[in-house]
Every structure is written in structure tokens, then in C-alpha cells.
Amino acid sequence: MxxxxxxxxxxxxxxxxxxxxxxxxxxxxxxxxxxxxxxxxxxxxxxxxxxxxxxxxxxxxxxxxxxxxxxxxxxxxxxxxxxxxxxxxxxxxxxxxxxxxxxxxxxxxxxxxxxxxxxxxxxxxxxxxxxxxxxxxxxxxxxxxITRPADEDLRLACDTLAIDRPPPDLNTARNAFRRLAMRHHPDRGGSNEQLQALNRAMATVRHHFRGYS
Structure with missing residues (x-):
């Protein structure tokens, strides 16, 4: 055998x-x-x-x-x-x-x-x-x-949004997202890729806070 x-x-x-x-x-x-x-x-x-x-x-x-x-x-x-x-x-x-x-x-x-x-x-x-x-x-x-993202995912999201990790609150992330989205909008010399990265980062941070609700 x-x-x-x-x-x-x-x-x-x-x-x-x-x-x-x-x-x-x-x-x-x-x-x-x-x-x-x-x-x-x-x-x-x-x-x-x-x-x-x-x-x-x-x-x-x-x-x-x-x-x-x-x-x-x-x-x-x-x-x-x-x-x-x-x-x-x-x-x-x-x-x-x-x-x-x-x-x-x-x-x-x-x-x-x-x-x-x-x-x-x-x-x-x-x-x-x-x-x-x-x-x-x-x-x-x-x-x-799954109620919260992995620590590495959250770190990358916060780095993308240029905010502290963990973010103090969801509004901090939202304000950072709006500011960066305006700066990197294709009409202002940015790119779709940059906007997609910001969207992914914001989704990850929202997911993080959803885990505490």
C-alpha cells in the first residue's frame, strides 16, 4: 500500500x-x-x-x-x-x-x-x-x-486618506475624502485611478465604523 x-x-x-x-x-x-x-x-x-x-x-x-x-x-x-x-x-x-x-x-x-x-x-x-x-x-x-476590516486594510485606507489610524470618527474620514476627491478629480488634473483608490479607502473606513454599531 x-x-x-x-x-x-x-x-x-x-x-x-x-x-x-x-x-x-x-x-x-x-x-x-x-x-x-x-x-x-x-x-x-x-x-x-x-x-x-x-x-x-x-x-x-x-x-x-x-x-x-x-x-x-x-x-x-x-x-x-x-x-x-x-x-x-x-x-x-x-x-x-x-x-x-x-x-x-x-x-x-x-x-x-x-x-x-x-x-x-x-x-x-x-x-x-x-x-x-x-x-x-x-x-x-x-x-x-467581517464587521471590521483587517488592520492592514484599515492602515492602507487611512494612509490613502491622510488621516490617523484608527480614525477618530467617520466625519473626519468624510471630510478628508471630500477634500482629496476635489483635489484629484480628473477635471482638476487628477485621475480616475486616484478617485477609485479614495473610494475604496472610504468604503473601508465606513466598514470599520459599522463594526462598532
């Missing part, structure tokens, strides 16, 4: 590692052409289509069907982030709402900050194969905790 199982597992692991490598390369290529970032959903759908064709059809309504694909993408992104930090001093912001490459001013601090709980979870390829009960429990935990 052992002699039959080991080669099968080895072949599967090799195929999975090959797929992860291709997702890493594709994700970086996509992010280089989308400097404003992409949502997880947009990246998954893009990786299904030409020229990539790395992912099969995904049932987005089924947690047990979606989880392995979600895990593979995030596993690949965390590995690619490690590579970029080491090779170019860049990093990847990783969240379901926005994934983007950005420079990091202090490589040493960035490297030290990689090993958080999410990093540890997604870097362990064994977590790709979880049972339905475990996946559903994780989903329940997610919905219970």
Missing part, C-alpha cells in the same frame, strides 16, 4: 507546485499591468480566461468549491510577495478587496512583518486540503469577524 501511495502523492504534489509557480508568474504579470490593484474576484476570473487558462470553472456560490481555488491564489501571492521583498524591495498588499504591488521603503521591516497569522496559514500548503466541516467553520468565523 505504501509503495502505491507515495508515487501518487509525489505526482500530485509536483503538479500542484507547478500550478502554484504558474499562478505566481501570472499574478505578478497582471499586477504589473494593474498598478492600482485588482480584487481577488477579478484576478480569479482573469486567470480562468485566455491567455492564462490556469483555473477551471469556479462555483462561486459553493464555499467548499471556492475555498481550494482561493487558497491556491493566496498561497501563490504570499510566496510571490516573499520573492519580491527579497529581490526588488517591493511588496504585495493582499486582501480580497484589493491586491497590488507597491514599493516598500524599508525592506528589513517589511521582511519582519511578513510572518503574521495569515501569512503562516496561507504559506502552509497542507491547508489547501481541508474538509467541508472545517471550511464551513472558517466561513462562519469570517462572517462573524
Amino acid at each position: 505504501t509503495e502505491l501511495t507515495a508515487p501518487q502523492n509525489t505526482t500530485r504534489d509536483s503538479a500542484l507546485e507547478d500550478l502554484v509557480g504558474r499562478i505566481m508568474d501570472a499574478a505578478e504579470a497582471l499586477l504589473r499591468t494593474h498598478p492600482e490593484g485588482m480584487s481577488e474576484l477579478a484576478m480569479l476570473r482573469t486567470l480562468q480566461d485566455d491567455p492564462w487558462r490556469l483555473l477551471a470553472s469556479i462555483d462561486f456560490s459553493s464555499p467548499t468549491a471556492l475555498y481550494p481555488v482561493h487558497f491556491l491564489l493566496f498561497h501563490s501571492l504570499y510566496r510571490q510577495r516573499e520573492r519580491l521583498v527579497a529581490e526588488s524591495g517591493e511588496t504585495i498588499d493582499i486582501s480580497a478587496l484589493n491586491i497590488r504591488i507597491r514599493p516598500t521603503p524599508d525592506r528589513g521591516l517589511q521582511e519582519a512583518g511578513q510572518h503574521d497569522a495569515l501569512h503562516a496559514f496561507y504559506r502552509d500548503i497542507a491547508n489547501h486540503d481541508l474538509g467541508e466541516t472545517t471550511i464551513n467553520r472558517m466561513l462562519d468565523d469570517f462572517w462573524q469577524g
Whole structure:
């Protein structure tokens, strides 16, 4: 039994590692052409289509069907982030709402900050194969905790709006948003990308305060 199982597992692991490598390369290529970032959903759908064709059809309504694909993408992104930090001093912001490459001013601090709980979870390829009960429990935990965004998402939002983190109140964020939106409006020399970034940041801050209501 052992002699039959080991080669099968080895072949599967090799195929999975090959797929992860291709997702890493594709994700970086996509992010280089989308400097404003992409949502997880947009990246998954893009990786299904030409020229990539790395992912099969995904049932987005089924947690047990979606989880392995979600895990593979995030596993690949965390590995690619490690590579970029080491090779170019860049990093990847990783969240379901926005994934983007950005420079990091202090490589040493960035490297030290990689090993958080999410990093540890997604870097362990064994977590790709979880049972339905475990996946559903994780989903329940997610919905219970979704009342506030992750700390990293809130930090990026506050940086975008140039306000303190955590923001003292929602009106402070709203005033900052209005001021920056006027300054970066395309009619005043700004860009749609800047406005989109401000809108995402404001949505994150609103989400943060909703968690206290």
C-alpha cells in the first residue's frame, strides 16, 4: 500500500507546485499591468480566461468549491510577495478587496512583518486540503469577524486618506475624502485611478465604523 501511495502523492504534489509557480508568474504579470490593484474576484476570473487558462470553472456560490481555488491564489501571492521583498524591495498588499504591488521603503521591516497569522496559514500548503466541516467553520468565523476590516486594510485606507489610524470618527474620514476627491478629480488634473483608490479607502473606513454599531 505504501509503495502505491507515495508515487501518487509525489505526482500530485509536483503538479500542484507547478500550478502554484504558474499562478505566481501570472499574478505578478497582471499586477504589473494593474498598478492600482485588482480584487481577488477579478484576478480569479482573469486567470480562468485566455491567455492564462490556469483555473477551471469556479462555483462561486459553493464555499467548499471556492475555498481550494482561493487558497491556491493566496498561497501563490504570499510566496510571490516573499520573492519580491527579497529581490526588488517591493511588496504585495493582499486582501480580497484589493491586491497590488507597491514599493516598500524599508525592506528589513517589511521582511519582519511578513510572518503574521495569515501569512503562516496561507504559506502552509497542507491547508489547501481541508474538509467541508472545517471550511464551513472558517466561513462562519469570517462572517462573524467581517464587521471590521483587517488592520492592514484599515492602515492602507487611512494612509490613502491622510488621516490617523484608527480614525477618530467617520466625519473626519468624510471630510478628508471630500477634500482629496476635489483635489484629484480628473477635471482638476487628477485621475480616475486616484478617485477609485479614495473610494475604496472610504468604503473601508465606513466598514470599520459599522463594526462598532
